Amino acid sequence: MSRATALVRSITDPGERAIGYADLHLAAHGPIGTSRHGREADAFSREVDRALGDLPRHRWTAGGALERTAGDERGFQVRAGGREQAEDEALAYARPDHRVRLEMAVRALGCREDDMRAIQGQPYLARAHRESFLAWASAVHVTLAIDDGRPDGVFGPIHRENLTADIDQSSVPARVAAAAAAYEEFRLAREAPWHAMCASRVRIEDPVYAAAVDLVTPAPGSPLSPAFARRLKEMLDAGPLPAAAELLAFAVDVRPENRDALRELAAEVVARAEPGSATGADALSVLAVSPVLSDLVEPVALLHEAARASFGWQHGASPLNEVRTRLFPVLLRSAPSVALQEFYQAASRNWSLAMSLLAHDPDALRDALGDDAVAVLGSAMARGLACTSPENTAPEVVDGVRLARLVATGSAQNAQPS
Known part of the structure; x- marks a missing residue:
């Protein structure tokens, strides 16, 4: 702490x-x-x-721009x-x-x-908070029930309501909360043999979230739901392919007993990922992260393939950056020299991307650099910035962080700024 x-x-x-x-x-x-x-x-x-x-x-202005009342010139366009x-x-x-x-x-x-x-x-944020609370209540109920060996009396009614609610089909947070509650019920049935599973009866029109509920509808140890397999194959045919990959990566974690059937579906994702395709690279990078499915993808080859992919992205960050960010911790463990080269190129050309690579999977960084990973990185940044400074000193603040305080979080032998 x-x-x-x-x-x-x-x-x-x-x-x-x-x-x-x-x-x-x-x-x-x-x-x-x-x-x-x-x-x-x-x-x-x-x-x-x-x-x-x-x-x-900040305030919303009548002209449709978002400004800081303190006079900051940054603007956020509003329709x-x-x-x-x-x-x-x-x-x-x-x-x-x-x-x-x-x-x-x-x-x-x-x-x-x-x-x-x-x-x-703020109406939207208030609704999002409400759905977040409902999902949290289901998770707390299940955790307490597993730990105490009996249903929880406080959050239990909320969880049961989450399994039967009539949700707003246009609300993404509502769909997320409904799918999360269905998974928590599945988790309770898996971890607490005394519990009689009550599968979710929430109707979700969105095919991705409906598939997520179908995945955890059969009790643990049962075969995969035919509805889940059907929805996955529909995504393979009509998309979105990355969503199918995400569902399969999640599925092999929560239903290890169905691993063979899930790997067959994942192999179909690999087969449908066309070379040079943005969505294909996105989907394959998801599989590459999964410990169970990663052998279906060669991460170094995928990184090079993604670099050649024509994304045609005109606004905001390229989807290629998401692929690179997702692959970085995989490469850090399996091909560290490639990972370091990738980080060097990002730090030289796109500082925001370089920081995203580091932030994506803290556990991978800690495995590579030890418990002092943050201090080690902070010290390296301070030395590098000092080398490029006419005064031979690093700035006090970099990207909203006081470097000296960052370096000081490490142990004595790893917390030297230069």
Whole structure:
């Protein structure tokens, strides 16, 4: 906890720092079944309040641009329809202060009810928070039931309602929550033999989320659902192929007893991934990450294939970057020299991509660099920036992080800045 606290303190952006302290506040309460707001949690709560006090405020302007009231010149274009339309769509999350408030709300406990109330004026974010809470309630119910050997009386009714609710078919968060509840019921049946499984009866029109529910509808140990296999084959024919790969990568984890049938479907994904295809590279990179399915894909060849793929992307980050980011931890473990070359090229040409490579899988970095991975990286960055500086010194702040504090999180032998 002390190392995590030091890492959060190195962050200069008040919004990101508030989110970090909110995570620490949540962790300080301990497991849900024995959660308590002690001195450590109270200290983190005060740090959250300090960070939120420094959070810049933004506003939707009548002309459709999002501005900081403090005078920052950054703008976020909003479609015609003004503030009300923006607040009622996922675009509300693009507003930095709203994003922070939602992230705070989903981490809030009863001792920080104001964090939940802070988003009630934003319709879309309030609905997203509600669905997040419902999914969380199902997960907590199942965890407590498994640990205690009996159903939970507080969250149990919410979980059972999640399995039968009539959801808003247009709401992505509602579909996510329904699929998550179905999985939690499956998890309870797998881990608690005394529990009589009650499969989800929620109707979901979206074929991807419907397939996710079909996957966990048969009880553990049963054959795959024919409905799941049918939906997967429909995705192979009509797309989206990456979604089919994601479902299969998840499926081999939760239904290992059906591994052979799932591998056959994954082999069909490989066969349908056309060379030079953006969606094909995307789907194959998903399989490459799966410990069970990774042998179906050669990650180095896929990286080179993705680089040759014609994505034709005109706005925002290229999908190629998502493929490269997903493959980086795989390469770090299986072909470290290729991974380092990939990181070098990214750091030389696209700093944001380089940071995404590092952030995507912290466990892979820790395996490669040890527990002091963050300090090792911070020290290397400080040395590199100092080498390119006329003053032979690194900037105090880089990408919203105080490098000296980052380096200081490591052990004495690994925390030397130069």
